[in-house]
Amino acid sequence: MLKKKLVYSLIAFAFAGIIFAQKDIEINAPGAKNPILPGWFADPTIKKFGDIYYIYATTDNEMLASGAPTVWYSKDFKNWYNYVMEIPSFSAKAITNFWAPDIIEGEDGKYYLYFGNCEIGCNIYGYVSDTPVGPWKKLSENDTPVISNGFPREGFPSLDAQFFKDTDGKIYGYWGTWVHYNGGYAVGELNKKTMGEMMHSVNIPLEQTPAPFEAAYMMKKGSKYILMYSGASCHDETYNVRYSYSDSPYGPFTPGKNNPILSTNEDKTVHGPGHHSVLKENDDYYIVYHKHDYPMTRGGLARQVCIDKMIFENDSTIKKVVPSSKGIGDLLKSDVPDDIAFMAKTTASSFYHLKSLQYDYEYKPSFATDDNNATMWKAADNTTPQHLTIDLGTAQKIKRIMTQFEFASYYYQYKLEYSADGNKWNMYADKSNNHTAGSPMIDDNDVTARYIKLTVLTTEKAGLYAAVWNIKVYSSLFEIPLQLKNRKSDKDPAIKSTKKLLVDLDANRIQGNSIVTGIENKGSIGGIFTKSGEVSLEKKDGIKVFNFTNGALTLDKPVPKSLAWNGSYTVAVWVKNPVVSNEGEILASWCDRTEFGLANSYNALAYNSGNYGAGVHLDGHFDMRYNKVPLADKWHHIVLTFDGVVENVYVDGILDNSQNMLLSSAIDKAKIIIGASDIGENFSGFMVSLRMYDYALNQGDVMNLMKKTKPQMK
Template sequence: MLKKKLFYSLIILVFTGTIMAQDDVQVNGPGAGNPILPGWFADPTIKKFGDIYYIYATTDNEMLASGAPTVWYSKDLKNWYNYIMEIPSFSAKSITNFWAPDIIEGDNGKYYLYFGNCEIGCNIYGYVSDSPVGPWTKLSENDVPVISNGYPREGFPSLDAQFFKDADGKIYGYWGTWVHYNGGYAVGELDKNTMSEMKNSVNIPLEQTPAPFEAAYMMKKGSKYILMYSGASCHDETYNVRYSYSNSPYGPFTPGKNNPILSTNEDQSVHGPGHHSVLQEKDDYYIVYHKHDYPMTRGGLARQVCIDKMIFENDSTIQKVIPANQGIEKLIQSEVPENIAFKAKTTASSFYHLKSTQYNYEYKPSFATDDNNATMWKAADNTTPQYLIVDLGSEKKIKRIMTQFEFASYYYQYKLEYSLNEKNWNMYADKSRNQTAGSPMIDDNDVTARYIKLTVLAAEKTGLYPAVWNIKVYSSLFDIPLHLKNKPSVKVPAEKSSKKMIVDLNAKSFSNLSSASFLNKGSIGGIFEKSGDISLEELNGIKAFNFKKGALTLNKPVPKSLAWNGSYTAAVWVKNPEIANEGEILVSWCDRQALGLANSYNALAYNSGNYGAGVHLDGHFDMRYKKVPEAGKWHHIVLTFDGVVEKVYVDGILDNSQNMLLSSAIDKAKIIIGASDAGEYFSGYIASVQMYDYALTQEDLQKLMKETKPKEK
């Protein structure tokens, strides 16, 4: 506990600017060079084809990193552009996992892209294209993996594949995750004729790569084969990068000196770095990796890509990497002109102030003009419209505005206006009906103005906040590499919160349980249908449902406002005679089977285990009670989520909280009281249940607690 408190104290100091990061650049200060990408991306593979750099990465900050397959490209390693690649789906089902990509150029001039996927086993699948950005064609029309689960030995999970082309033209693959209890990384040779089959594959003995976890990466320095990999846990600050070396692609490997060479730094400004690749520029080497966000999202699944210099002492020895918020020195002269909005004054309709049991942090409007990908302006809540005004200080020529919204692969609807006096506004760009995602969004015009006003009107996904990493303004036009543009989405803008109580069920409203259904007095209406063993009882004058092994299921669909990252409140007056270590679901509203491994399951529970309060997937993402409510007493338990922070309150007092971004699957879900869609029955008494499609404040829920409190005689 002392260690955890010390960690939070240090990190808060860092992000309020009282501790200086490497090279005397604050992690949240203007112009910080790391992270290099404006968004949530992990497991980066960096390549250079021609004069363009590409970063292929896992799209993060969706449950279990199940975002779109995208690529970033740049000519100067500073200004990056995002593109959603066209990847054909499996014949049997659509896929959402595009994990840890790698790409190699074949001898035939074609490009071969490889992704991990765990929706149909944990396999590596391959694709081919004439271009580094696609469109892509499957290497196997029958969806046969390039590297299948259980290869090269039974039970081995085939993920995190990276390929290495040796000087003799042979291509070797290295893969494996959770290898510390799966027998070590695997290595094999890729068949160059098909580019879709492995041969001569074996496991590398564990002792040759001490303290491993995942993400093997092979490179060559002189005559030495350097097998780099990530160790410890990707979910917390222990994640790191290590290496071993050999005279052969197959080993045996000798653990290198200075391990781990990259790890969480002293001031915690680089937290949980790992799963990397390496860029070689002449005789210099650069390590490209991901680190956790701040404030940190639960489970470490909101990651960002960084780059730092990596130095070899000799062919088999890597120095410890010194991670720097400054980033690397400019390697290439950029053709992009001055951003005249850099450090410009800003105002906004609102901004989000995160207050929780872990953090006190503000998403300030000024973060939108600081040219720092670690910071963003975020509105106070996920309602729209919300606006941001940039004051350029004087009248200036404006020909291009580039806006980097929080999520690169989902569209935002917005408008840009300009003004000379901040009173009379003219339209610069009307994207109020936009359905095309992109980062940055590029809007060109030719005007003179002092003020720019961005108004965010709607978003593609439920619960997305109006939020901007950076807004950049230019007085002249310049070339955009590749000129790629995403296809418009066919999905209409997301449902917005009704700001209403959607469920209201109170036992005192019913005289008996002779009926099999009970009216929901909340705004969505419907009836709760009884199943299993439930009785209506009176305890010291308090009427309550006694759940033994039963459930009340609403016959109405779950509102679309609760989909994906939608905000919510679930409040229950409950008395639990005996608290179990698991199960004991009070309310659930998500289809656990909808997305398989990628599903985020939402429920309020009352148990003493890891998911005693907020239930989502497993111990890495669930939220337990800090202090489990006492058994045998009436408690008002409330779970809220505002789109950023999930909180659980017990009797009006905040008990625990965590940063989250959900991916709720509700299409086939039901609102269930007393159980989940997989059972996990609650056994005890429930007097009332209220649900809202927005997050109540502590003041609001305390008022609700008083209004609904069951009164004993």
């Protein structure tokens, strides 16, 4: 009897161990293996060429995912290195859209890269190289797309192409986005002679892939063709992965069981997973996908790449994937030595505490040494210099330091110092004049020290924070695969905030009762506002006001460089809107929408009841509306602030709404316009004053400004 109880106990213990082993870990847990890349990347295509893994992805979190064309590579599937690929521009325009890339190896031993781009038409373009990382040459010198917009039928959106090589050597392409509006995905055969055109292309009937959106991906299991795809909306938690199967690359396809097979998990730590590819390693399958960041950026603009195991029940049935922060076990044994800074004590000059209506979250210094790509240290604001200090506990040999800054494709200027006692510092690596991006940044030396100090001096792009995903320290050197180095940037470091009042416009300062030639800007950038359309001066409620009927005031000075890209700002107005409509009604704008026309490249303050609402960036997915629309025909103090992380709108001193954002404002051809946008969208109402700063006021500052500038109404 005792033996039987012991056996039962051992079985129960073993079962509990299995359950425990399958349990996920906290999203902020040290050593978490998801996300697998340190940075903002989406739509991953994973390949293995030779003994190196490659991840080609959309560079995210700027201008609607229009960052540099980069690739990540690794030998051990643990330590990843980023490289900005050299891809020739179109004859008409430079490439900024590098969307949903895919790559295949041709029978000629060359590598063929395909990606979507909407700068000269939303098409799929092709390139060729002797290596998986370039340099790349166009398949068509005339910029003829491999898959053109409106193919295989008129109006069909040709984006998100993925290619599949069948066992008979034929290559098929699958593509389409917003397909629930456009009649289903498309499939065609790639011409293997040219690798640059599709043949026999048709649409797959919509009912064969229920609830689709984008991102078709074909794979083969046994004799079955598995057409996987993403459904619902990429902007929120509904995004998911589904599949159908067939006996032919062209279908007909039968919807699979267990759909959707990948979805937002219960605690939403894996939020909006989708747009994936699949890695087959021996007999195991792994799904590589993106998910939204935490805390989540508005509209799903900041995504990160993850991996989890995918299991087939049989050749035509996929089990539900369990998305996790834990990720997968080691695929290979790594030759990289232990990181001696892992979980070391850290201190910093400051750290950012995100407090908004949605989140209360700290970007702690300890996150820089936790080997977790979901967490980062971020300074309290976007001023520099900022520093991070690591205490290794005892003096140790230090031969290599690897730093993963927030943005892999923009340079940071910094220095690394070392110390035995934390008081006297010596230079380990001086990158104060660095103009080369990279992740990680690799700095080698040979010293013995207990303390390491990283000081971030400035950044390539305006408004970027001193922010580090991970900093790793090694006592010995090791092989870096490929040893690629990015091209040096020819751009100067970003202009920093002046911390000044840039624009100061007040109707009560104007002499007389009419706008004759122009109005002087009393702010630090100076200049003259000129009138266009119908703008008049009149008395309203006993005070002098601007009456905007169908006109605007435009400043003749360029938008300051401190407001470019992610630059912080505050815009504060005293305003009365007789009728609050659901569109337009722009109080102020300072970006050029015609240059890019992409989300978060455009900034404006609005006063309407629609999705534009308060903070304008493109459409309802990214704009910030008012939670409580300010009452019509009453005076209000409306303030829009952005500190480089959080955008806030205050109405009469009270925080009305907030959202996480990273902007990439296009200002090169922009004007500061009061009462309209660059394409019109005029405000129709009364304004007493407008003030604009190149930094973010806090709530106390906003309240003081409201009291100080409140007009004396009768």
